[in-house]
Amino acid sequence: MQLRLFTCEVLYSGMGIPRSPGAIVLSDELVVATGSPEELQQMYPQAVFAGHHKVIGPQVANAHTHLDLSTMPFMEKPYTAWIQEVIRFSRSGQRNLDAALQGLSEIAPKLGDIVTEESVMEFLLQQEGLQGVAYWEVIGLNPEHADKIFQDTTARLRKWRKMERPNGMKVGLSPHTPHTVSGKLMKLLAQFAQAEGFPMQIHVAEHPAELEFHTTGTGPLAESIEGFSGLKTREILGHDNGPTVVEHLDLLGVLQARPTLIHVVNVTESDIQRIAAAGCPVITCPRSNHALECGTFQWPVFARYGVEIGIGTDSKASGQTLNVLDEIRFAQELYGEEVPLRSLVRAAVKGNYRILGLQVPFLRRGEPVQNVHFWEF
Numbered sequence: 001m002q003l004r005l006f007t008c009e010v011l012y013s014g015m016g017i018p019r020s021p022g023a024i025v026l027s028d029e030l031v032v033a034t035g036s037p038e039e040l041q042q043m044y045p046q047a048v049f050a051g052h053h054k055v056i057g058p059q060v061a062n063a064h065t066h067l068d069l070s071t072m073p074f075m076e077k078p079y080t081a082w083i084q085e086v087i088r089f090s091r092s093g094q095r096n097l098d099a100a101l102q103g104l105s106e107i108a109p110k111l112g113d114i115v116t117e118e119s120v121m122e123f124l125l126q127q128e129g130l131q132g133v134a135y136w137e138v139i140g141l142n143p144e145h146a147d148k149i150f151q152d153t154t155a156r157l158r159k160w161r162k163m164e165r166p167n168g169m170k171v172g173l174s175p176h177t178p179h180t181v182s183g184k185l186m187k188l189l190a191q192f193a194q195a196e197g198f199p200m201q202i203h204v205a206e207h208p209a210e211l212e213f214h215t216t217g218t219g220p221l222a223e224s225i226e227g228f229s230g231l232k233t234r235e236i237l238g239h240d241n242g243p244t245v246v247e248h249l250d251l252l253g254v255l256q257a258r259p260t261l262i263h264v265v266n267v268t269e270s271d272i273q274r275i276a277a278a279g280c281p282v283i284t285c286p287r288s289n290h291a292l293e294c295g296t297f298q299w300p301v302f303a304r305y306g307v308e309i310g311i312g313t314d315s316k317a318s319g320q321t322l323n324v325l326d327e328i329r330f331a332q333e334l335y336g337e338e339v340p341l342r343s344l345v346r347a348a349v350k351g352n353y354r355i356l357g358l359q360v361p362f363l364r365r366g367e368p369v370q371n372v373h374f375w376e377f
């Protein structure tokens with residue numbers, strides 16, 4: 001039996017801290033050993049050197065995307081202008097199953113997808129080979145509509161839960177953002193999700209205009225939302241302006257439901273402490289944040305407070321591709337020494353798998369070689 005030795009810049013076995021540099025010895029069918037290159041060269045002198053790779057690890061997962069925007073062109077413009085493009089795209093009827101199927105053909109089969117069409121939800125739940133969570137997106141600015149939307153949402157989620165397959169995608173819930181979902185509805189949804197065990201993702205403090213919307217009730221987002229809805233920011237929030245986006249969610253008791261918070265770029269250190277204390281994981285989408293002029297996710301601060309970090313591409317319309325390895329390459333350029341490649345790799349595997357409620361496949365002696373993935377970027 002011929003053994004092969006591979007070396008790499010980072011080796012992640014799915015357990016503990018990723019090793020740098022790393023190595024792995026494989027037989028034709030199984031993982032024989034993982035360790036440092038020197039260790040494994042000494043232990044397996046008969047193994048043939050078979051190549052050096054950037055990263056060797058389990059298959060990556062993509063914790064946050066919007067498959068139904070996969071046919072919308074990639075655009076770099078400020079968040080508030082980009083959202084208008086999304087609204088136009090949605091109204092044109094193109095945010096549909098065809099767009100989602102296009103996205104599915106380009107993405108790793110372990111994913112967290114934000115779903116806006118019933119046909120997409122039903123397709124994802126029935127599709128063999130996919131794992132992760134399909135989060136049903138809910139929008140509802142007007143607190144007067146909260147009860148009706150809530151009833152409708154709970155009925156849908158309960159119906160879809162019955163369609164889940166044993167090893168397939170699970171149904172989740174995504175109250176879109178704290179500025180597009182009234183405080184009243186947000187609270188109802190979070191209580192429901194917590195009580196019935198539906199995983200949640202919420203877009204939080206993506207762009208500086210959101211923080212302004214919450215704290216002062218002014219700025220481009222507040223103006224545009226007031227313009228089309230006739231609602232003041234405090235009517236949507238259910239309290240006076242002042243609290244940050246994260247403080248607002250905490251006031252409503254939403255953080256207690258431990259939703260996954262997406263983006264969390266425009267947050268203070270005390271917000272990050274609140275997120276850590278509540279035990280909420282977060283997902284960063286560095287390329288999307290860059291394209292929409294949102295600012296930079298404070299990775300080192302979140303890491304210092306021990307927050308579980310995952311990494312997603314967001315949609316192709318703001319992240320350009322659905323490949324998490326592209327995201328990691330961009331994050332390396334963005335953070336340099338501040339965030340080591342080891343941390344990015346761990347986020348793309350353990351962070352993402354945990355957020356999606358999946359078991360991380362281990363690379364250890366006796367595991368099948370199919371679990372071993374060579375990441376090139």
Ligand SMILES: [Zn+2]
Nearest residue numbers: 066203314315
């Ligand atoms: Zn998103």
